[in-house]
Amino acid sequence: MKANKVVSSVKDEELIKKRRDQMIRGALALFKEKGFHRTTTREIAKEAGFSIGTLYEYIRTKEDVLFLVCDSIHEEVKKRLEAVVNLKQPSMEKLRTVITSFFYLMDDMQEEILILYQEVKSLRKETRGYVLQKEQEMAEMLETAISTCLPHQLSKQEVALLANNILIQGHMWSFRRWMLHKEFTVDDYIAIQLRFTFNAMGISLDDRNGGTRNGTGNTI
Template sequence: MGSVHIQSNVKDPKKVEMRRAQIVAAAVKLFIKKGFHPTTTREIAKASGLSTGLLYEYVQSKEDILFLVCRHIHEEVETRVEGSLTETGQGSQRLREAIWSLFTAIDSMPDEVLLIYQESKSLPKDFLSEVLGKESEITGIFETLIYEGIADSSLDVDENAVPILAHQIVVTGQMWAFRRWALRDVDFHTFAKVQVDSLMHACGNRVS
């Protein structure tokens, strides 16, 4: 859990979770279609199946909703990456699986990934800090896997390069969302294979 707490006037945690899931699902679609600033809380409430007054029982502001949206997207990506990891196997194998999983997650939700980087600047400072912290957590998964590969000798790379390589993995995956306009003639599998092979080589992969 992070340091940011979104206030709610409703005391039932399950009900809060359910209603906020409705709000987030509606807000994601509206923010992607219209952008954060042009979208009104009235529109979000209507798309959520709630009255505006009822929506404000579960959040205090539109910025609260944007924060919940960003957190939801990051958690979805993180869950998919962590869920792809096998409990056994060399670090290089686990790293390759995680990179593929990251790329596949981004391929399934490119608009959502782009949304974070287009709109998160509108968040209050403490909210933005937590969103960036979640991004760092995802990057940290890849740092850990590279260190595992170094430890079991399936990867041969300078430890000083590990943080840079971990960020490179995440940014390369995000390229599929950011550069779709330039890669429209490239299919996802081709993009992913080229990039995964390149990243694994950069990480000193010793296993084919």
Template structure:
């Protein structure tokens, strides 16, 4: 506290009076706000005359700085007391977290005040403020380094770990408006300790954590899947949901739909049926975005899907209708792409995957199929270039002849040149999707993955162009 001048020579008296001012200031600043509280208010609350307060401080900034010093000294004392005569570094870390949490909980009003009004400090005070914060973090850093050296914690960046631990503890204060009444201080302290130590255990002891991470690689992410009525679209929803993501599915239940699934994917999927919400366009897209919040994954299946009855596709009108569906799907994807160009830069590391029409669609209308296939690849390529600087990955999957729940006899009779042994599985497509959504492909964009396309003579020309 020597940085602040005083006219009183008795140091013990100065310290005593300044503590009175600090305690009064924490109370009034928290209740009335820093800017609305006057020095006269503080002198009255502290119990001495207005003129007398200037013997110990010159401004409210001085008082703010004194509050920081006072709380820092309390924390340092608690941390030193908690680790006295403790040799085990892991036990030191446990005790330090508890001590830090106890101070934060007891002095939450003052801590919150420092976060809210720290910008008011002038450069000299701010430099001292930050110096003490560095000293504070360094105490944790030294103990974490000792734990790593002795093998109690896995190798990590001690400074990063120390800062994140401190931030986690401070979260009890910063989020108290939401947590009070939902958790006790004892419960929060235990949870923070368990979370920190479990996350820092050596890898050989952290098998459960690794298993959970492997089983739920998309946990906490939100996905929008367009084309849930199709075999590949439905399989994509199941795969992404199983990987831990929350899914919003757009389903055209007025058109062709695989009769082997009933759209019941479970509670982690919200389904938007065209019979209830209309076709996918800017209006429906904006509604989904508003309801879901920002999403991290966008999957669009542009295939035609599976007709309810195989005999219908033999009729010219139905064939033409199939062609129109491919055109409409591509046009819809183009329309939504304009919105994605504006939206996705706000979500770095998000992933967009376009699924081209699968090989079965070539028999329904060859020209329409090749046009839609080339259009899908071109759309993905164009978006990938536009979104590359925003760290948004855009890729395309071209499915070959994939075993659907029932590849109809009509299709099989029109593809006698295709060896059934070359048919792919739906899991081949979904595995490719999960790879493109995972961390191992974070730097892959503008890629075209061909699934089960190795023995498809009618498609070789367009596949080579892709």
């Protein structure tokens, strides 16, 4: 199920996008504060700046709103990650930049990532499958960066596992933040995770340059 397949009684595609963008922003603010189940469609409409009647011209159910929110989060991650995954001149420095940028992106989007982990289970099987496929696309982008930039070859299984490890390490900064934020700055966290990741790939990483914003000079 794609976002443009969510049923709307309005035929103007430009207006649908405008209203749904308003809806997504309003829903995100409420989901961060109250969670999906404790938020009503009336509250979403009010936060978005229009009536409950107008809301139901663009969606059928509250679950449609959650689906649009989840899809929007993944699209934002994809867009911002694609901006740094330029592998025309692959190198280990480029791979470090990609991974570091991904971690900073996860820091910027902590609340959104938490919503994904907490609420995706509330979607129907069909829509949940679509959202989870988006997650797989993120892993595949990281797989491409690893296999392209590494100076030596790893097996397909090893590359896939490394990519998923990186994905979860980024997400962990959000869903384990109640503990991690007490122990680490984001720069500390990234530096250590980079060292672990590169060690797993058989690469020795200079700790002095790995994992700080100033050290890479590239963040999303």
